[in-house]
Amino acid sequence: MINGTLKHFFDEEKKQIDNRLPHIIENLNIPVQLRDAMIYSLKAGGKRIRPMLLLATLRGYNKPLSHGYDVACAIEMIHTYSLIHDDLPAMDNDDLRRGKPTNHKVFGEAMAILAGDGLLTYSFQLISSSMLLPDNVKLLLIQKMSQAAGPEGMVGGQVLDMQGEGITLSVDQLQKIHHHKTGDLLAVSVESGAILAGVSENERISLTSFAKHLGIAFQIKDDILDVEGDESSIGKPIGSDEENDKNTYPKLLGLDGAKQKLAFHISEAKKYLYETSIEHTLLEEMADYIAMRSK
Amino acid sequence: MINGTLKHFFDEEKKQIDNRLPHIIENLNIPVQLRDAMIYSLKAGGKRIRPMLLLATLRGYNKPLSHGYDVACAIEMIHTYSLIHDDLPAMDNDDLRRGKPTNHKVFGEAMAILAGDGLLTYSFQLISSSMLLPDNVKLLLIQKMSQAAGPEGMVGGQVLDMQGEGITLSVDQLQKIHHHKTGDLLAVSVESGAILAGVSENERISLTSFAKHLGIAFQIKDDILDVEGDESSIGKPIGSDEENDKNTYPKLLGLDGAKQKLAFHISEAKKYLYETSIEHTLLEEMADYIAMRSK
Numbered sequence: 001m002i003n004g005t006l007k008h009f010f011d012e013e014k015k016q017i018d019n020r021l022p023h024i025i026e027n028l029n030i031p032v033q034l035r036d037a038m039i040y041s042l043k044a045g046g047k048r049i050r051p052m053l054l055l056a057t058l059r060g061y062n063k064p065l066s067h068g069y070d071v072a073c074a075i076e077m078i079h080t081y082s083l084i085h086d087d088l089p090a091m092d093n094d095d096l097r098r099g100k101p102t103n104h105k106v107f108g109e110a111m112a113i114l115a116g117d118g119l120l121t122y123s124f125q126l127i128s129s130s131m132l133l134p135d136n137v138k139l140l141l142i143q144k145m146s147q148a149a150g151p152e153g154m155v156g157g158q159v160l161d162m163q164g165e166g167i168t169l170s171v172d173q174l175q176k177i178h179h180h181k182t183g184d185l186l187a188v189s190v191e192s193g194a195i196l197a198g199v200s201e202n203e204r205i206s207l208t209s210f211a212k213h214l215g216i217a218f219q220i221k222d223d224i225l226d227v228e229g230d231e232s233s234i235g236k237p238i239g240s241d242e243e244n245d246k247n248t249y250p251k252l253l254g255l256d257g258a259k260q261k262l263a264f265h266i267s268e269a270k271k272y273l274y275e276t277s278i279e280h281t282l283l284e285e286m287a288d289y290i291a292m293r294s295k
Numbered sequence: 296m297i298n299g300t301l302k303h304f305f306d307e308e309k310k311q312i313d314n315r316l317p318h319i320i321e322n323l324n325i326p327v328q329l330r331d332a333m334i335y336s337l338k339a340g341g342k343r344i345r346p347m348l349l350l351a352t353l354r355g356y357n358k359p360l361s362h363g364y365d366v367a368c369a370i371e372m373i374h375t376y377s378l379i380h381d382d383l384p385a386m387d388n389d390d391l392r393r394g395k396p397t398n399h400k401v402f403g404e405a406m407a408i409l410a411g412d413g414l415l416t417y418s419f420q421l422i423s424s425s426m427l428l429p430d431n432v433k434l435l436l437i438q439k440m441s442q443a444a445g446p447e448g449m450v451g452g453q454v455l456d457m458q459g460e461g462i463t464l465s466v467d468q469l470q471k472i473h474h475h476k477t478g479d480l481l482a483v484s485v486e487s488g489a490i491l492a493g494v495s496e497n498e499r500i501s502l503t504s505f506a507k508h509l510g511i512a513f514q515i516k517d518d519i520l521d522v523e524g525d526e527s528s529i530g531k532p533i534g535s536d537e538e539n540d541k542n543t544y545p546k547l548l549g550l551d552g553a554k555q556k557l558a559f560h561i562s563e564a565k566k567y568l569y570e571t572s573i574e575h576t577l578l579e580e581m582a583d584y585i586a587m588r589s590k
Contacts, residue, residue: 030446031454090404109385110457114450121445124419128438135430142437143423150416151325155409159326162405
């Protein structure tokens with residue numbers, strides 16, 4: 001599924017992120033149970049797509065990846081906090097995430113709320129304290145990231161998602177939800193790479209459009225996998241979306257319609273990618289990976 | 296209780312904060328119910344002690360308050376998020392806050408979690424986007440504030456507090472809890488004022504020590520009010536701490552012992568305040584107000 005260039009990059013860099021994330025938290029002087037709860041979810045697997053998008057963007061501009069690791073970890077912390085809070089009984093009430101018990105199942109609900117709060121807050125501490133970056137870059141990253149993660153971005157998308165439950169939505173409404181719930185943080189991952197690489201505003205805008213289409217494609221693929229995926233590889237029961245009466249692309253468009261829409265957004269994403277001056281092999285392959293993945 | 300100088304300052308500046316907080320959120324393009332939930336808790340009264348500490352510090356150094364409003368509002372947003380999450384059924388399970396139904400009682404648990412997440416995230420967006428401040432100042436503020444609010448600060452204190460429930464703690468253990476749970480955010484309010492005023496590192500250290508003692512005094516006074524306060528003015532049932540088997544200063548030291556400890560920390564706070572070159576009338580009166588308040 002993943003070809004040679006991307007596979008090598010993925011193998012190397014995913015290891016970096018997998019090692020760095022718990023290491024950062026282990027070094028904090030904080031209550032042991034809080035540390036354990038934060039690390040548990042950071043270590044609970046995951047594809048690290050957001051950090052990889054950031055690092056692949058940096059690499060595409062031939063910049064040192066060392067400047068990107070803290071920011072990549074911060075974005076993964078924000079993503080992880082959102083999963084912990086989404087899984088809570090008051091939210092999606094999920095017992096399993098990536099095949100493992102969810103944070104509140106292991107540490108209790110109160111600790112899960114606080115572990116999420118802690119990861120979100122620490123992500124900003126991590127960027128603001130990063131040694132390798134100039135002040136104006138760190139500040140722009142914090143600005144973009146808080147906007148993508150906050151009420152105008154991911155948190156707002158989560159609210160729209162909740163409000164859409166039990167109602168049949170239009171494709172446009174569904175797209176707006178995912179645009180914010182998933183797309184904004186994926187887009188800011190690529191944008192952060194571009195900011196770190198110091199490229200022009202125009203270049204950044206094209207890359208952000210690339211990432212927004214990628215975000216929608218990612219969600220469509222998620223929905224398709226829920227219908228036809230392999231239970232053991234996606235880590236949750238097949239058909240759980242339908243059971244939960246969720247709005248999904250296959251439900252609104254049929255399975256073939258959803259696959260066509262996936263192909264459309266991957267093709268749009270690439271169109272924007274080709275507008276930039278980036279050496280685009282890695283990001284192009286990530287787009288193909290997102291469309292073709294089996295989990 | 297509050298004398299002339301402080302009362303005038305409080306009346307004027309509390310109005311500024313009370314008006315600005317909802318105004319900032321009203322202007323965001325976000326789902327209506329999320330906006331309502333965020334504004335509900337921002338408007339639910341409160342003494343605005345953290346913003347007032349920041350503004351009183353700026354004023355004490357004869358600096359324009361206009362440079363402090365965004366940061367003061369950001370700190371109050373962080374404080375408000377922490378109250379919303381603390382009140383959740385999985386945490387303190389409180390139905391009332393300042394005499395009004397808590398956020399989750401009005402908007403439901405899921406929305407309360409997201410309103411808290413939204414306020415926390417937006418506080419960093421607000422500072423990073425503030426127009427009046429140079430990049431290095433904004434970055435230092437974000438660094439200090441995320442540390443004070445995160446796992447090493449307020450979130451960690453909340454975990455320690457949870458873990459201490461049902462166990463009789465030593466005064467030192469209780470102090471450590473409150474140092475992080477309440478003290479760190481109060482201290483960073485004063486420190487932010489000092490950062491905005493551009494004073495020396497030494498000056499900032501003395502002011503932070505002032506604020507840390509003030510934070511402990513604040514908590515001791517809260518505990519005393521729970522024993523002997525007036526129910527209608529503190530907005531929660533008298534004796535609720537004892538009923539919840541909470542560790543409090545009066546429980547560990549007796550009421551007289553707690554009052555002596557309060558006086559000690561107010562006096563220590565002032566000692567550090569007098570070490571600085573600040574025109575200290577307002578902060579001194581705030582310390583007295585914290586010790587003498589009836590709610």
